[in-house]
Amino acid sequence: MAESLARIARQVxxxxxxxxxxxxxxxxxxxxxxxxxxxxSIPEWTDKAALAPDGPEFEALAQIAQDNPIFxxxxxxxxxxxxxxxYFQASFVIDPSGTTVLRYRRLVSMFAPxxxxxxxxxxxxxxxxxxxxxxxxxxxxxxxxxSEEILYxxxxxxxxxxxxxVLLHSTSEIGGPRxxxxxxxxxxxxxxxxxxxxxxxxxxxVDADLPTSSAEGMSKIVDYLGxxxxxxxxxxxxxxxxxxxxxLIGPDGTVTVPDRSHFAATQRKVIERLADLGLV
Numbered sequence: 001m002a003e004s005l006a007r008i009a010r011q012v013x014x015x016x017x018x019x020x021x022x023x024x025x026x027x028x029x030x031x032x033x034x035x036x037x038x039x040x041s042i043p044e045w046t047d048k049a050a051l052a053p054d055g056p057e058f059e060a061l062a063q064i065a066q067d068n069p070i071f072x073x074x075x076x077x078x079x080x081x082x083x084x085x086x087y088f089q090a091s092f093v094i095d096p097s098g099t100t101v102l103r104y105r106r107l108v109s110m111f112a113p114x115x116x117x118x119x120x121x122x123x124x125x126x127x128x129x130x131x132x133x134x135x136x137x138x139x140x141x142x143x144x145x146x147s148e149e150i151l152y153x154x155x156x157x158x159x160x161x162x163x164x165x166v167l168l169h170s171t172s173e174i175g176g177p178r179x180x181x182x183x184x185x186x187x188x189x190x191x192x193x194x195x196x197x198x199x200x201x202x203x204x205x206v207d208a209d210l211p212t213s214s215a216e217g218m219s220k221i222v223d224y225l226g227x228x229x230x231x232x233x234x235x236x237x238x239x240x241x242x243x244x245x246x247x248l249i250g251p252d253g254t255v256t257v258p259d260r261s262h263f264a265a266t267q268r269k270v271i272e273r274l275a276d277l278g279l280v
Contacts, residue, residue, distance in 0.1 A: 001033050005060040008032065009067070016068050024139050027200040028074035029219075030147050030172040033057065037111065043085065050077040050087035053103070062098035069096030071139060074200075075106075075146055075170035082125050086113045091144030091170060093135055102135040106146035107155060132158045140165040140196075147171050150185045150199070153192060160193035169199040175217040175234075183218060191226030201232075244270070 008028065016023045037045040051057045057076075065072040075091045089112055093102035105115050115122040115131060122131070132155075135142045143164035149155050150169055159167065167189060173182050190197040201218040219232035247266055250256050 001057055002060075004033050005057065005064075009060070009064050012064055012068055012070070012072075016070070023068075023070060025071045025073070025198070026068075027168050027198050028072070028170060029200045029202045030075045030170045031202060032074050032170075033076055036172075042087070042113070045077070046079060046085070046087045050079045052079055053100070058092075058094075058100065062094050062100070065094040065096055066098040071095055071137065071142070073102075073142075073144065073168045073170065073198075075144075077112075083113075083118055083121070086118070088113060088115065089146060091146050091168065093137075093142055093144065093168065095137060101137060102133050102142060102144060103130075104133050104144040104146065105131075106149060107131070108149055108152060132162055134159060134162045134164045136163075142166050142168060144168045144170070145189070145197075148173075148182065150182055150189060150197075153189065156189040156193055156195075160195055164193070164195055166196045166198060167193070169197055171199055171218070172202040173218055175201065180218075186220065186222050187226040187228070190222040190224055194224045196224055197222040 012026055015026070033051075034049040037049070040048060061072060061074075064070075071093055073091070073093045075089065077087050078090045079087050089106040089109060091102075091104045091106070092100055095101045106112075107114055107116055115126075133143065141163045143159040143162070143166070145156055145159070145167050147170065150171065156164075156167055169186065171182070174180065186197050186199050189195070198221050199219060217232060217234045221229045221231075223229050244266070247262070248256050248258060
């Protein structure tokens with residue numbers, strides 16, 4: 001997890017540098033820190049993969065949000081001291097100050113504990129505001145829909161009725177050249193609720209028995225009319241500045257005439273930067 005967090009920090013910094021300093025929201029895909037439980041028991045997976053809300057992993061994510069500065073959203077397994085022995089799959093949003101402003105626990109899961117499984121106690125502790133949270137932020141009213149929950153109109157509608165304007169969707173889904181049920185659902189949830197959907201899919205599987213490229217593409221932003229405004233291709237959608245611009249413009253704005261050695265030195269710096277980013 002520490003290695004993944006360090007890589008994500010580099011990729012977020014590189015993407016913001018490449019796309020522009022006006023990038024204010026980054027949504028990471030499902031399983032960005034761990035895989036998914038297979039043969040592990042609930043206690044085994046809790047010990048192996050579930051984060052503490054005040055643990056070092058969330059501190060590192062908060063630092064990424066502060067350093068860039070951005071709103072950072074994703075989904076992870078986490079524990080809750082109020083429900084010892086269990087874990088929940090949680091979507092979250094961290095604001096540019098490093099504060100977690102939204103925490104949504106997945107409500108529908110066939111293979112993991114959910115708030116619905118401890119419904120009365122969960123409501124007593126968090127209320128409906130904690131079940132269907134919406135964060136009023138500088139970039140709009142944000143809410144989260146976890147993974148395959150995009151298929152269920154009721155969850156998105158409940159969030160929209162509480163004022164959500166942007167639905168953040170961390171997912172890991174099979175892609176393909178034709179419309180899939182989840183891809184149709186992204187458009188439907190946006191149009192039904194007059195909300196934006198920002199959906200981030202995995203950039204492929206690593207060290208798994210599934211084909212590496214099964215879960216690629218499908219990341220997209222859908223506007224409130226159900227129109228796809230931008231869509232990522234296959235693989236990771238991280239952009240990295242390869243070659244710096246304006247190397248022949250001096251601090252005073254004048255063009256300088258370089259020695260031949262300038263170009264070799266620039267290429268060395270590019271290679272060093274790629275190495276620092278873990279890309280070569």
